[in-house]
Amino acid sequence: xxxxxxxxxxxxxxxxxxxxxxKEQEEEEKPVVSDDPTILFVHNGEDLASILENLPDExxxxxxxxxxxTGNFKMKEGVSVSGSWNRTFTETIQYDPLVSTDGITTILDxxxxxxxxxxxxxxxxxxxxxxxxxxxxxxxxxxTHGCVWLKAGGTLDGCEVSYNINVESGxxxxxxxxxxxxxxxxxxxxxxxxxxxxxxxxxxxxAYSLIEKNIVEGTGRGGGISVFGANxxxxxxxxxNCIIRNNVGGEGGGIHVERYATVYNCLVTGNKANVNVSGIxxxxxxxxxxxxxTVVGNEDVSSSAYASGICCSEHGVLINNLVYGNxxxxxxxxxxxxxxxxxxxxxxxxxAFPEGLMFQKETPWKQERHDDASNVTIAESEMQDGFMPAQxxxxxxxxxxxxxxxxxEDGVVPSWTEIDIAGGQRHxxxxxxxxYEYQN
Numbered sequence: 001x002x003x004x005x006x007x008x009x010x011x012x013x014x015x016x017x018x019x020x021x022x023k024e025q026e027e028e029e030k031p032v033v034s035d036d037p038t039i040l041f042v043h044n045g046e047d048l049a050s051i052l053e054n055l056p057d058e059x060x061x062x063x064x065x066x067x068x069x070t071g072n073f074k075m076k077e078g079v080s081v082s083g084s085w086n087r088t089f090t091e092t093i094q095y096d097p098l099v100s101t102d103g104i105t106t107i108l109d110x111x112x113x114x115x116x117x118x119x120x121x122x123x124x125x126x127x128x129x130x131x132x133x134x135x136x137x138x139x140x141x142x143x144t145h146g147c148v149w150l151k152a153g154g155t156l157d158g159c160e161v162s163y164n165i166n167v168e169s170g171x172x173x174x175x176x177x178x179x180x181x182x183x184x185x186x187x188x189x190x191x192x193x194x195x196x197x198x199x200x201x202x203x204x205x206x207a208y209s210l211i212e213k214n215i216v217e218g219t220g221r222g223g224g225i226s227v228f229g230a231n232x233x234x235x236x237x238x239x240x241n242c243i244i245r246n247n248v249g250g251e252g253g254g255i256h257v258e259r260y261a262t263v264y265n266c267l268v269t270g271n272k273a274n275v276n277v278s279g280i281x282x283x284x285x286x287x288x289x290x291x292x293x294t295v296v297g298n299e300d301v302s303s304s305a306y307a308s309g310i311c312c313s314e315h316g317v318l319i320n321n322l323v324y325g326n327x328x329x330x331x332x333x334x335x336x337x338x339x340x341x342x343x344x345x346x347x348x349x350x351x352a353f354p355e356g357l358m359f360q361k362e363t364p365w366k367q368e369r370h371d372d373a374s375n376v377t378i379a380e381s382e383m384q385d386g387f388m389p390a391q392x393x394x395x396x397x398x399x400x401x402x403x404x405x406x407x408x409e410d411g412v413v414p415s416w417t418e419i420d421i422a423g424g425q426r427h428x429x430x431x432x433x434x435x436y437e438y439q440n
Contacts, residue, residue, distance in 0.1 A: 039063060041089050048108070049073055052081075063089050064132070066105040072114050075154060077123040083108075083132040092131055095158030097188035097210040098243065098423070103131075104160050110137035115147050116164065122181065123153025130157040137164040139171065146177025146201065147192070155183040166194040172226065173201035174214060180204055180235060190214065197226030197256075198247060206239045207417075216249040219275050221283075222256035223249025229261035233287055233410065236260035241417055241435075246270040252281035253298060260287040264414050265435045267387060267421050268295045275302050277311040277340075279326060288316040289410050292399065294387055294421075294434040295321065300328040300336075309338040309353070312346050317410050320399040322434035323353040324378070325386070347411060349403045352395060352433050354378050373398060373433055388422070388436040396438045399431035 038060045042048055044067030052062070052073055064083040075081075083106025085092045093103045110116035116137040117129070137147025147164035150156065161175040171177075174194025178184050182204040189199040190213045198214035200206065202225065211224040224247035229237035237260070244254045244266060253271035255263060257280065268279050278298035282288040290310065300308045308326035312318065318339075328336040338353040352373040373395075382393040389395045403411035413431065420426050420437040432438055 041065070042069075043067075047071075052076065055079060063092075064106045065089065068107040068109055070109045070111045072110060073108055073117050075117065075119040075123075075127055075129065077127055077153070078125045079127065081129045081132070083130070093158070095131055096186055096208070097160075098186075098208060098241075098421070101160070101188050101210070104133045104158075106131065107133040107135065109135055110147065110164070112136055112138040114141075115139055115144060115149055117148045119149055119151045119154040119182075122151045122179075126153050126155055126183075128155040128157050130159060133160040133162065135161070135163045137166075139166040140168060142168050142170055144168070145171050146173030146175065148176045149173075150177065150182035150184070150204070151179045152181030154179075155185065156187055157183075158186045159188075161187060161189045161200075162191050164192045169195045172196045172228075174198045174216070176200040176202070178202040178204045178206065180230060180237075183207075184209060193217070195220045197222045198249060199224045201226045201228065202239070203228050203230070203237050205237070207241050209242045211242060211244045212246050214247045217274075219250035221249065221251045221281075223247035223253045223271060223273070225255045226252070227255065227257040227261045227263070229257070229259035229288070231259060231286075233260055236262055236287065238262050238264070238414075238416065239266060240264040240414065241266070241419070241421055243267045243421065244269075244271065248272045248274070250275040251277060251283070253278040253300075254295075255280045257282045257288045262289040262291065262410075262414060263293060264289075264291045265417060265421055265426075266293045267435050268293060269297045269387070271298045273298075273300045273302060276300070277307050277309075278328075279309045279323070280311075281307075282312045282314055282316065286315050287410060288312070288314060290316070290318050290321055291413055292320045292431070292433070292435055293322075294436065295323045296325045296387060298326045300326075302329060307338070307340040307359070308333075308336040311340040311342065313342040315346065317347045317349070317403070318351055319349045319403060319411065319413065320373075320431070320433045321351045322395060323351065347403065349411070350398070350400045350433065352376050352378075387434075389432055389434070389438045391438075391440065393432075393438065395433040397430040397432060399433050401431065 048069040049071030175192030180203040187209045193215040198216040224244040253273035254268040278300045279295040308328040309323040376394040421435040
């Protein structure tokens with residue numbers, strides 16, 4: 001067991017009972033909806049869990065209006081579920097937590113009794129749940145991963161996952177467990193806790209999401225994200241265009257990665273590690289690639305002070321990353337080790353770490369090493385808000401699109417997205433170092 005300090009948010013919105021409106025008001029507010037038998041409409045006050053358990057075979061879409069629905073909910077293959085619909089069920093939101101975390105009006109509340117949402121088996125048909133807040137799960141049983149458990153074919157899009165706790169030490173994912181073949185897009189995952197992957201444990205795809213204020217206590221891995229990729233390149237886990245901030249973990253305060261995975265175009269900031277590596281840690285990560293990430297302002301508070309920014313212990317490629325301003329056990333950034341390389345088969349290209357040190361336990365392959373970017377210095381006037389390049393920054397147009405790695409096909413900047421972390425064009429000219437692209 002792991003003793004977490006998070007508490008469940010038990011607040012609920014008014015369910016419409018006792019408002020004195022009477023039957024006349026109830027009829028007056030009842031929306032006019034389609035009689036299409038493939039679409040089911042769920043109103044505030046209805047038993048959503050029971051409705052989902054007993055869906056007619058012809059239903060392919062469930063639309064949920066504003067309100068709080070308590071229970072433990074299950075996904076059904078091929079039935080899309082969406083929330084935050086207006087009174088007439090004709091409009092819903094386009095949720096993007098990297099722009100605003102407001103807007104979700106449909107809450108699914110686990111009531112502190114087990115998982116909130118479960119996908120019982122893998123799906124052949126992609127099934128999407130979107131525009132819903134999933135909160136207050138509390139898991140204490142073994143082999144129940146995540147308070148939101150996705151398997152192959154399951155997708156969360158535009159959801160909030162918050163105030164969930166998975167306290168069983170052998171379980172993965174405090175908020176979300178995302179298996180291989182599942183997707184988590186445009187989600188706000190915050191204030192969750194677990195023993196591995198406080199916010200999310202993923203083997204699949206995680207993109208355009210905000211992961212913040214999650215906790216893994218003790219020596220657990222991945223305060224924000226724990227990534228466990230595949231055994232081969234083809235099925236690697238993919239994390240891109242995400243902000244990972246203000247999380248706390250044992251090993252890997254922001255992100256902990258194992259096996260084949262790519263972390264691309266992410267901002268990792270304000271995270272803390274109680275044991276090792278406050279930013280990004282890779283361990284057992286054959287083929288872990290970290291590309292165009294900005295890792296800044298993280299803090300290793302342990303006495304070991306192993307590395308404050310990035311530590312790479314296995315095979316992989318580091319390209320175009322900006323790593324600076326991270327601290328270790330009270331040391332300032334100019335004294336703290338920003339990057340540690342523990343394996344000579346790590347390919348290290350064009351990474352800027354202007355305010356700190358690099359420690360090479362095993363020297364990367366020098367004949368293919370290109371790290372001139374490490375010589376840059378960054379003045380305050382050359383950065384905006386501490387992260388974005390400003391006019392004159394030495395990071396502008398200095399990124400590499402591809403590196404020559406003999407016998408290693410992963411030395412290429414991914415083509416998964418054409419936008420930077422702020423939504424700007426990624427290829428204005430030559431790409432920049434870090435997750436932000438100078439737009440002028």
